[in-house]
Amino acid sequence: MKEWQKKDADALAKIHLAVSDSIFPRIMNSTSAKEAWDTFQDEFKGTVKIRAIKLQTLRRDFENLRMTEGETIKDFSSRAIEVVNQMKSYGGNITNQRVIEKFLISLTEKFDSVVNIIEETRNLSELSVTELVGSLQAHEQRISRRTEVSIEGAFQSKHKNKFQPKGGKSQRRQGNSKEGENKGKFPPCGICQKSSHQEKDCWQKGKPRCKNCKKFGHTDQTCRLKQQQQAGVSETQEAENQIFYACHSATAKKDDVWLIDSGCTNHMAKNPTFFTQIDTTIKVPIQMGDGGLVQSEGKGTVAIQTKKGTRFINDVLYVPDLSQNLLSVPQMITNNYSLLFEGSTCAIFDAQKKEIARVNMQNKTFPIKWNYTTESLLVSQDGVDSS
Numbered sequence: 001m002k003e004w005q006k007k008d009a010d011a012l013a014k015i016h017l018a019v020s021d022s023i024f025p026r027i028m029n030s031t032s033a034k035e036a037w038d039t040f041q042d043e044f045k046g047t048v049k050i051r052a053i054k055l056q057t058l059r060r061d062f063e064n065l066r067m068t069e070g071e072t073i074k075d076f077s078s079r080a081i082e083v084v085n086q087m088k089s090y091g092g093n094i095t096n097q098r099v100i101e102k103f104l105i106s107l108t109e110k111f112d113s114v115v116n117i118i119e120e121t122r123n124l125s126e127l128s129v130t131e132l133v134g135s136l137q138a139h140e141q142r143i144s145r146r147t148e149v150s151i152e153g154a155f156q157s158k159h160k161n162k163f164q165p166k167g168g169k170s171q172r173r174q175g176n177s178k179e180g181e182n183k184g185k186f187p188p189c190g191i192c193q194k195s196s197h198q199e200k201d202c203w204q205k206g207k208p209r210c211k212n213c214k215k216f217g218h219t220d221q222t223c224r225l226k227q228q229q230q231a232g233v234s235e236t237q238e239a240e241n242q243i244f245y246a247c248h249s250a251t252a253k254k255d256d257v258w259l260i261d262s263g264c265t266n267h268m269a270k271n272p273t274f275f276t277q278i279d280t281t282i283k284v285p286i287q288m289g290d291g292g293l294v295q296s297e298g299k300g301t302v303a304i305q306t307k308k309g310t311r312f313i314n315d316v317l318y319v320p321d322l323s324q325n326l327l328s329v330p331q332m333i334t335n336n337y338s339l340l341f342e343g344s345t346c347a348i349f350d351a352q353k354k355e356i357a358r359v360n361m362q363n364k365t366f367p368i369k370w371n372y373t374t375e376s377l378l379v380s381q382d383g384v385d386s387s
Helices: 002-018 033-045 048-063 073-089 096-106 109-121 129-163 165-182 224-230 329-334 377-382
Strands: 257-261 275-279 285-287 293-295 299-306 309-318 325-328 338-342 345-349 355-360 367-369
Touching: 002 033, 048 073, 073 096, 073 129, 096 109, 096 129, 109 129, 275 309, 325 329, 329 338, 355 367
Parallel strands: 257 325
Antiparallel strands: 257 367, 275 299, 285 293, 299 309, 338 345, 345 355
């Protein structure tokens, strides 16, 4: 009996020494090591009911585990193993085979080939998690090396085509001719669908495939085509409400000529007689192409004559210091007008897809000369077109 009491006191002393000062008060009144341990268990693990609830939550987390795009095998395996260890600490019974199966069905598409090989050639009940993670990491490294080689080869090809066009073209012809000679000799490759080689020899094997453009060697997150599709046509407005003006110094400067400008965020005119209506209280700083700033002296409406009748251009800034009147492409697009650049001409269509103007290119710009109307302000307010 005394021996047992001595061991219990020794165990309780070790527990006291192991805990931090903030935890010690919770067990300072415990008279035995078991009492102190039960206190910890109830507080940190909870009662039987609480442990069952936590275990159920962890099981749900385990079932919802999925490897995300861009996540490495190391990071995913750490997440999964942490959940498994927590389940076991709360009394959960999960077999090694169940963990292996969960791993294999939770990986991203680029691991499909190695998953098929493992499922067909290995006994999952005898495979350990460590072995599986090692095999997947080796496959991941091969994919990474092939992707890097593919990117490096693309840059080399680009430079060769630039500085040695003849040699580059001949090399490409040789590669294409070999592929052409083998075309039809094999059944369609299960990876790239070409019939010039067997699947085991496919150069695209193991490479990631973009879901956007369907090409190999990159993911949809880094797809250049997707980035180009998402690129906007208008410039971002400056934080100080500055409006950017793209300068066309090579163009003939005429007071009654307007330039169609994609780099200008707002319509701007230099002549106050163009306006049928103007609010001189609106003053906006304009950033010029050389970085300088000028001030607008108002904003209003310009009435013009087109072959389809009178049109009203709203929200035109009056800027006396301009060298050229400007029609903003982004502003027209925002107001449901559309522009079609084809060859050396630019056609402008209204919201009903009716052509209202066609402009020929001159000196790499699209100048347009309007005939101004003397309609009264009352008429312009009755049927204003936003452009």
